[in-house]
């Protein structure tokens with residue numbers, strides 16, 4: 171079970187209505203390397219990972235849900251005051267006819283979220299390498315998103331999220347080392 175706080179992990183500010191940026195940011199909401207995929211992947215893998223690593227997966231999964239909440243807040247703030255004309259100009263007409271301004275799990279190209287974005291192999295090393303790759307891809311996506319806006323308020327939130335992906339990647343790498351030590355064998359990179 172979880173105890174939750176009624177505040178975001180990090181403050182989310184946007185300086186202006188910008189549906190164009192919202193359309194791009196939705197990638198980290200329902201895209202392959204986004205926060206939903208990360209949260210669900212780790213929460214699910216934890217059941218068959220060795221005991222020493224369960225807490226790590228639970229911790230990081232929980233934090234990814236907090237990041238999902240931040241992305242949702244950004245998309246909401248960027249679109250809540252947009253006119254239908256502004257949404258059309260931003261290429262969000264297909265999104266609007268499906269969802270109005272409601273949040274929905276899809277990527278920047280409009281493809282709905284799918285469980286095929288994630289895997290649970292049952293092999294701890296295979297799963298952890300997937301997790302490291304996921305964190306690195308999420309980090310890169312955040313950088314590309316930062317490059318797509320001149321809104322320093324959004325950039326601030328995205329930089330926080332980018333740095334958390336770096337920390338997660340490092341922690342998953344440590345987990346690999348722990349398992350390798352236990353198995354008494356070296357994995358060749």
Ligand SMILES: [Fe+2]
Nearest residue numbers: 305334335338
């Ligand atoms: Fe992460």
